[in-house]
Amino acid sequence: MKKRLALILSLAMVAVLAFTGCSKPAEPAAPAAGGETPAATEGFVFERKIELVCPWGSGGGADTTLRAFASALEKEIGVPVVVNNVEGGGGVQGSEYLQKQPADGYSYQIGTQSLLVVNLQKLMSFDWAAETVPVVKLVHDTNIIVAAKDAPFNNLKELVEYAKANPGTVKAGVLTITGVDALMVAQTFELAGVEIPLVAFNNGAELNAAILGGHISLAVAGPAETKGLIESGDMKGIVAGAENRLSILPDVETTTENGIDSLLGPMRGIFAKKGTPEEAIKAFSEAATRAAASQEFQDFLKNNALDQRPAFAPYDEFQGIWAEQVTTVQGLYDKYVAK
Numbered sequence: 001m002k003k004r005l006a007l008i009l010s011l012a013m014v015a016v017l018a019f020t021g022c023s024k025p026a027e028p029a030a031p032a033a034g035g036e037t038p039a040a041t042e043g044f045v046f047e048r049k050i051e052l053v054c055p056w057g058s059g060g061g062a063d064t065t066l067r068a069f070a071s072a073l074e075k076e077i078g079v080p081v082v083v084n085n086v087e088g089g090g091g092v093q094g095s096e097y098l099q100k101q102p103a104d105g106y107s108y109q110i111g112t113q114s115l116l117v118v119n120l121q122k123l124m125s126f127d128w129a130a131e132t133v134p135v136v137k138l139v140h141d142t143n144i145i146v147a148a149k150d151a152p153f154n155n156l157k158e159l160v161e162y163a164k165a166n167p168g169t170v171k172a173g174v175l176t177i178t179g180v181d182a183l184m185v186a187q188t189f190e191l192a193g194v195e196i197p198l199v200a201f202n203n204g205a206e207l208n209a210a211i212l213g214g215h216i217s218l219a220v221a222g223p224a225e226t227k228g229l230i231e232s233g234d235m236k237g238i239v240a241g242a243e244n245r246l247s248i249l250p251d252v253e254t255t256t257e258n259g260i261d262s263l264l265g266p267m268r269g270i271f272a273k274k275g276t277p278e279e280a281i282k283a284f285s286e287a288a289t290r291a292a293a294s295q296e297f298q299d300f301l302k303n304n305a306l307d308q309r310p311a312f313a314p315y316d317e318f319q320g321i322w323a324e325q326v327t328t329v330q331g332l333y334d335k336y337v338a339k
Helices: 002-020 061-077 089-099 113-120 156-165 180-192 204-212 223-231 278-293 295-303 315-336
Strands: 050-054 081-085 107-111 132-140 144-148 172-174 198-200 218-221 235-240 267-273
Touching (some): 050 089, 061 081, 061 107, 061 267, 061 278, 061 295, 089 113, 107 132, 132 278, 156 180, 172 180
Parallel strands (some): 050 081, 172 218
Antiparallel strands (some): 107 267
């Protein structure tokens, strides 16, 4: 009888516990105060397509670099990445276009030191240097001074001697009188002790045609554009504005070899509109770092002689690198343009 009573009491206790919920599984923890997400999912997540603006026409160095990068970036960032060429005004139109887009982390542009020169000339409706944020550095290209195949000189020393003996007969073609190419030419020849007048052309095709036709003595271009023409004998490589000889043009001497400190070349980077969320910029930089390390982008660098100088730099490093370029360009502008 006592055993039966104990069993009945035990069953009653279990029933009470079940009814009061003491055996109920624990519920998930409530979200943190303020709706914050757990640490494992913190950070900016891209949810729609990203637009990369190229403020210059298709086919140029900036455009080809941007398209190679966009293809690699799309594979890493998880959303479509589109390139939009908004050309005009030497980069003004595309830069103005970016400023009209929301600063939400989905719009960026490629830029070079040429935009700093344009900005110093106050050709934009805003202060480009102050209203954009350097996000990542993609490449640092080299400027090469080339000559017509029949030019009576083969290197920088011979060019300087000829120009001094024949004042005003040697002219250098550039794409913009106040661009990075023009600043490099002006600095090189000033340090070499000779004055070479500059002639502006509308595009690279016109400039190449003028050189090939013998209508102008010199031109400034990148190694990728000139390699084939130099190797075929249609042009002569006079001097590269570089620290070391280029692997794809080993016979072209450098400014450094000639004791001339003239190394300015197009540094192409990605920029965001000021006010873009910091977390979006950092997320972009992280994806860009992976894209830049991809075999696809590395092959592009090698095939276009863009692996001669330190190329990619992430957000935290690019800040200091770009600040140095701002100072350098300001000095060259004051010396050769604003004088």
